[in-house]
Amino acid sequence: MMRVCHLNTCPVGIATQDPKLRAKFTGKPEFVEAFFRFVAEEVREHMAQLGVRTMDELIGRSDLLDVRPAVDHWKARGLDFSAILYRPQVGPEVAIRRVVEQDHGLDKSLDMTTLLPLCREALERREPVDIRLPIRNVNRTVGTILGSELTRRHGPDGLPDDTIRIHFTGSAGQSFGAFVPRGITLTLEGDANDYVGKGLSGGKLVVYPPREATFVAEENILVGNVVLYGATGGEAYFRGVAGERFAVRNSGALAVVEGVGDHGCEYMTGGRVVVIGQSGRNFAAGMSGGIAYVLDPTGDFKRRCNPGMVDLEPLVDPEDVLLVKDLLSRHIRYTQSPVAARLLVSWEETQGSFVKIMPRDYKRVLQAIKKAEESGLSVDEAVMASAHN
């Protein structure tokens, strides 16, 4: 109704963090129940008018649609909907709705056939396991069912880091390491498709090219598009370049990557991202939180960054420097990256080549929190006050 859910000004206290506005919330669960009852009743009335008893009978019946009011609307003048509303004449042998159960083949997945049995001791007795396995691109969402099983047994905090260590060799299919929780470390020697670490929830992902590869890792795509989409926690180290939309909607994961495509860190709200190679255009669009550190030796990153919500700052704050150096050290440890090693060796020179991408609102809130903590005031109130400035 309001469509201001993103502005913190919901006047009936639903989509807002402002305690004053939240106090106006008067909703009750019964209202939702009543709403759906009314919807169902209205649907039944329409169906009764049409002489139809079940939803199945309605599927595909575009002939039952009363399209005149929509087609005659002045905004739709001149539009021809006949192709969209066309109803093919087919015999009963052609199904127009679901008639067989879908089979996602989950029981044949690598997780079900291999990972769960191999990790049983870790899942049941929290004992460390270390596994080496080949992987192919038909293996999708590897580690996700394992992760869900771990969470189901040990809760959202997972297990101690690196309890389950799996080393894969080959090309991973889509969504490698999606949603894996703390306690799981997946290392991939090879490359991966799109969605690596989607929704990463505390686990650790390491990807580097085969040791025998002759190409230059930092000049080649290692992981596909939309890597770390919506990640909420965990770490990821990529010894190579990622595709488009790296770490979009990341809200808590730490990541090091040696180059990204377009729209990096778009809509990011938390976490830290270090890019030690080329970045594509529209970096940080809609980025409202978290911090990115991008290597910019040629000084032209500014042109490819979307400045709508972020400021570009030099890397000088000792806390930031410490963090970047720490992440680079870990990147070296996990991937043996010579790029990161060179940067650390000549840190005096490279520090000046880093740009810190800082969301303006995030900075204001961080400062408000810091100030409130120093003066012993309520952090919540300070955040709320700063949000409306």
Added chain:
Amino acid sequence: MGKITGFIEFKREAPKRRPVAERVHDWQEVYLPFEADKLQKQGARCMDCGIPFCHQGCPLGNLIPDWNDLVYRDRWREAIDRLHATNNFPEWTGRLCPAPCEGSCVLGINDDPVTIKQVEVGIIEHAFDEGWVTAESPAIRTGKKVAVVGSGPAGLAAAEQLNRAGHLGTVFEKADRVGGLLRYGIPEFKMEKRFLTRRLALMEASGILFKTGAEVGVTVPVRTLRDEFDAIVLAGGAEWPRNLQIPGRELGGIHFAMDYLTLQNRRCEGDPVPNADFITAEGKHVVIIGGGDTGADCLGTVHRQGARSVTQFEILPRPPAERDVGSNPWPLWPNIFRVSSAHEEGGAREYSINTTHFSGEAGRVTTLHAARVEMVREGGRVGFKDILGTEHAMEAELVLLAMGFLGPRREGLLTDLGVKLTERGNVWRDASWMTSVPGVFAAGDMQRGQSLIVWAIAEGRSAARGVDLYLMGKSDLPAPLS
């Protein structure tokens, strides 16, 4: 979208009324001017809702969030263009409309709604001050002639829309001045007639013809209209007042509200109405029967004429101070106890009361006999029953009947044309606003029954589109109603 946090920062503020002691001695409007910067803050309170419920409150489809925002941003020229896009006469609605838009304003769920009506009148007066409101003559004349019968808001809206489409409109008005209820029904203190006259001058300059003293079906034969015009729009209003058929009704001093208000409005216009023909409340005990807006118009007029006492009767119970969210939830029109300017000026308000009969001396009413009533529901109908033992009498030398209207007057125009009527006695019309007689259309109270000025304008606009379609086979005129 106004100011994002405007509704949190600013409280609702409406213009103040002039002091009662001052205003009851004159006929000028009761509201003081409202400063532009204050108005901008009120515009800033608009939340630009994804689904603006004010739109469903306003029959005109006024683009309310758009111009609230433009006022906040000091972009008045665009604001008047957006306002005029849906409303021909915002200077009238901004003064006279009870503002159902505000009743359905989303902010009204848990706060005071945006002062939409005030923003509306602020925009149009700003535009007049700047000289932005000018006569608009159509670029092309179609050669078609349309007669509009009745010059109230419905007829005037239809006439202006038809003129924009290039048709030559002639407005027939039975009274001596144009404006219908706006002219002789609405008291000066609610809207000074100069605002009516100002707009009418522009309409005349844009090519619309007005014929006053022309009562179609009486002084102008219906046949003449049929012969000389390509189409006719009936916008004669709902002039048939509800009567109170009880013993003593025939006594002198008992009048319909509209007869009473008309005479005072004539004097305000400067007409020499002799005392013998005038109805005055001066020095009298007055009872107004009917608790609605017309009753309040009578009340304000009675105060200004200097009555000894005045009491307003309403048969319904007194509404609550705040809306009852159970039976009367947002976004319904809030049924609450309202204090209009006339109520603020004095007089008693009696609820749940029914007049049983009148008695008098020498043919004139002196006493009104009343009883308390309770509301009884039989099936879906609401009725009233006198409560035994509550009968009482009160002095009444002037009684004004403001009990609503039953529909259009039938004799003359409607009977001569032979248009079909609805069960309620209003003029029947089809989806294109045409009556049962081809080429004859109907708009406003005449087909809807008594209603608000915004409905009248919306009706006039919609009927104009029907006429345009009938004459030309196509129309670019907008129709707010279907």
